[in-house]
Amino acid sequence: MTKPSAQTTKKLVTLIPGDGVGPECVRATQRIIEASGAPIAWEEQHAGASVFRQGVASGVPQETIESIKRTRVALKGPLETPVGFGEKSANVTLRKLFETYANVRPVREMPNVKTRYSGAGIDLVIVRENVEDLYAGIEHMQTPGVAQCLKIMSRKGCEKIVRLAFELARAEGRKKVHCATKANIMKFTEGLLKKTFEQIAPEYPELESSHIIIDNCAHQLVRTPQQFDVIVTSNMNGDIISDLASGLIGGLGFAPGANLGNEVCIFEAVHGSAPKYAGKNVINPTAVLQSGVMMLRHLDEFAAAQAIEHALLLTLEQGFYTRDVRQEGSLSTSEFADRVIANLGKRSELARVREHRPLKMPKLPAAPDFVHVAKRRTIGADIFLESGLSATELGKSLDKLSQESPLRLKMISNRGTKVYADNGAMTDCVDQWRCRFVLRDGEADLRDETLATHLARVASAHRWMHIEKLQEFDGVAAYSLAQGED
Numbered sequence: 001m002t003k004p005s006a007q008t009t010k011k012l013v014t015l016i017p018g019d020g021v022g023p024e025c026v027r028a029t030q031r032i033i034e035a036s037g038a039p040i041a042w043e044e045q046h047a048g049a050s051v052f053r054q055g056v057a058s059g060v061p062q063e064t065i066e067s068i069k070r071t072r073v074a075l076k077g078p079l080e081t082p083v084g085f086g087e088k089s090a091n092v093t094l095r096k097l098f099e100t101y102a103n104v105r106p107v108r109e110m111p112n113v114k115t116r117y118s119g120a121g122i123d124l125v126i127v128r129e130n131v132e133d134l135y136a137g138i139e140h141m142q143t144p145g146v147a148q149c150l151k152i153m154s155r156k157g158c159e160k161i162v163r164l165a166f167e168l169a170r171a172e173g174r175k176k177v178h179c180a181t182k183a184n185i186m187k188f189t190e191g192l193l194k195k196t197f198e199q200i201a202p203e204y205p206e207l208e209s210s211h212i213i214i215d216n217c218a219h220q221l222v223r224t225p226q227q228f229d230v231i232v233t234s235n236m237n238g239d240i241i242s243d244l245a246s247g248l249i250g251g252l253g254f255a256p257g258a259n260l261g262n263e264v265c266i267f268e269a270v271h272g273s274a275p276k277y278a279g280k281n282v283i284n285p286t287a288v289l290q291s292g293v294m295m296l297r298h299l300d301e302f303a304a305a306q307a308i309e310h311a312l313l314l315t316l317e318q319g320f321y322t323r324d325v326r327q328e329g330s331l332s333t334s335e336f337a338d339r340v341i342a343n344l345g346k347r348s349e350l351a352r353v354r355e356h357r358p359l360k361m362p363k364l365p366a367a368p369d370f371v372h373v374a375k376r377r378t379i380g381a382d383i384f385l386e387s388g389l390s391a392t393e394l395g396k397s398l399d400k401l402s403q404e405s406p407l408r409l410k411m412i413s414n415r416g417t418k419v420y421a422d423n424g425a426m427t428d429c430v431d432q433w434r435c436r437f438v439l440r441d442g443e444a445d446l447r448d449e450t451l452a453t454h455l456a457r458v459a460s461a462h463r464w465m466h467i468e469k470l471q472e473f474d475g476v477a478a479y480s481l482a483q484g485e486d
Helices: 022-035 049-053 062-071 090-097 155-171 190-203 214-223 235-248 286-298 302-317 333-342 391-401 448-459
Strands: 011-016 040-044 073-076 102-108 123-129 139-143 146-149 176-181 208-213 230-233 256-260 265-269 376-386 407-414 417-420 432-439 463-473
Touching: 011 022, 011 062, 022 040, 022 073, 022 286, 022 302, 022 333, 040 062, 062 073, 073 286, 090 265, 102 155, 102 235, 102 286, 123 155, 123 235, 139 376, 139 463, 155 176, 155 190, 155 230, 176 190, 176 214, 176 235, 190 208, 208 214, 214 230, 214 235, 230 235, 256 286, 265 286, 286 302, 286 333, 302 333, 376 407, 376 448, 391 407, 391 417, 391 432, 391 448, 407 448, 432 463, 448 463
Parallel strands: 011 040, 011 073, 073 265, 123 230, 176 208, 176 230
Antiparallel strands: 102 123, 102 256, 139 146, 256 265, 376 432, 376 463, 407 417, 407 432
16 A cells, blocks of 8 residues: 655555546546545656657656656556657556566446347456566567567466465455466466466365366357456466457456556556547546556555446446447547546446455565475587578488587477478478487486587587577476477
């Protein structure tokens, strides 16, 4: 919770109006929160398009960073990265700067918002890991025609997001948590999330827990979304299915979001800046407003949050809406906000508003070496090469270069499929090759100097770009096999 200053008992929040339609939605939300009587004071700061144009490459000025460090909580509108300015999204910069490792996206059916799923009772939350996975953004061109993106998933990152999902289910009185992964294919990265989930689930015996493959999860979300309560998943998977889920309830205008960390929390709608509608006073402020409701609960202002949620639901029940629901009879952004304000203190008798308890954020050790093993062994290395040779030509060359080395060539793969020694695979090869070398019989452990000498032999004839050691932790292989490899 934000500590009040010496001058006021109000809780200070960094307010970032954002770009495009952001300021209109944020102002509407600000008015409603103030009308609710919530003791919030705003410290307005800026990020996004205007900051990029000033030459700040991150899109986030130091003043905004310092404000968030002080307040520990921010409410923001959508931010834009203009074409030709900056290399990174200002949204991503904020998430990473403050280690907001969890992205929380509630999805619920709204009164009088007609969709194909009206009446199904959709009420779920997607909890997405927010800083790791492919979105760590570690990419390289391996060859002129082959790109690589590293999928980084840590045990610590998995444990934080899994524990948060279970704690959120407890705080909101939910009954079950699904873990959605692609662990059937990516057994070490996505598999780490699945394994972590299955190890932690018994600590929450009152909650039903189950694993689901992410593609089946997407399929089931479209077929019977009401079966889900909380879904925890990895970064890119969560990005995709959370947008899918918002489509089930009427679109991004109804999709709030929170980026939660142990030190800082940033609340924002999921939709973009929609610059063509900027200044026209026609955008639905509901997503930003519901993000503000989430912020109030984070600040322990549960009564104000519940009052606003009731007022919003009642406004929709009364048949008031913005143009994204229906053009005919729609209200402007400010008119819709006026209706919500008029309904403060009244209760919806039809829609359910959950009772919330404070969310307990996971606290894990800060040490980088989060996992320890009793013993480890390096049995070889994958050397990635660039070559225009055929698989057979390259294999014979590497066999010859390895004749006097403690390492022998075990196999070569191309895009994950073994192509040498030939096993009949009909692979359309590219010029990036994974060449797996392992210790010959009798060698106990691969030393770095041995690997360096072997690499020099390979480099005398071929261009290499990177190396991955083949390790065993506590006697278990810590690397995957290629398709077709024994």
